[in-house]
Amino acid sequence: MTQDRVTIADSVSWLIGKHTLKAGGEYNDTEIEQIFKGNWRGVFIFPTSRRSSTASGSSTGSSAGSRDSPPTRRIFELRPAELALFAQDQWFLSPT
DSSP states (O other): OEEEEEEEEEEEEEEETTEEEEEEEEEEEEEEEEEEOSSTTOOOEEEOSSOOSSTTOOEEEBTTBOTTSOOOOEEEEEOOEEEEEEEEEEEOSSOO
16 A cells, blocks of 8 residues: 655744634645555365366366456555644633
């Protein structure tokens, strides 16, 4: 699995009289890629009871794939972009 991430974040604070104001944000850009290589569902091989034209005999594969079939690749890709913002005000009526 490969994961690449870019994050940008910043915040700022202001002191105004009896108020403390804070604001900020964060942006995340994540790219996720995962490759499921061949025969990811598994392989079942059953010997056959009849002889084939070759001297070694033969076998049959199930619906999940056979050992002679080319490998299949399944790729899962996801690229979520997330944005978060916040603002906060803290206010005191008196110093105590």
